[in-house]
Amino acid sequence: MNDPHVVSLLYRAITDGTVAFNNPPPVENETEVFRMRLADGTLTFEMKEHFASGGEARKLVEPYIRAWEIGSSLNFGNRIIWFEFETVNVIDRDPSPPTSRLTNVVGSTPHLSDIKGTAILSHYPSPPDKFVVSPDVETMWRRFEAYRAGH
DSSP states (O other), X not given: OOSEEEEEEEEXXXXXXXXXXXXXXXXXXXXXXXXXXXXXXXXXXXXXSOOSSHHHXXXXXXXXXXXXXXXXXXXXXXXXXXXXXXXXXXEESSOOTTOOSEEEEEOOOOOOOOOOSOEEESSOOOOOSSOOOOHHHHHHHHHHHHHHTTO
């Protein structure tokens, strides 16, 4: 690619099987860097700024995602949703003819476990408004998850 540009990042919403979402309305938000939409279990970040690689874009998006995961877990009393990276959509802003303008770089694809004893929710958790995950928050959250797991 002569001039790669990240158009969007896609993540898959994952649950542990104790929670499921029944036809929730889409959740949308916008920052200076991206437009975000969670619909049908897919979280899409449309980038508003130029990023030449998925890694660069993910560095700015993933702290937001982590704040969403931890914040919603604190609000609901346990970890109800998390997001796993799936793909980055990149275009070449200066393609050499006759190349394709869209390239998908595929990441891992999650598989949901069988759902048993499931709480059915009609909406996704709200994205973070002002909640930020500092290193101290991350450490406390990991310790809390370990405690809940019996460690």
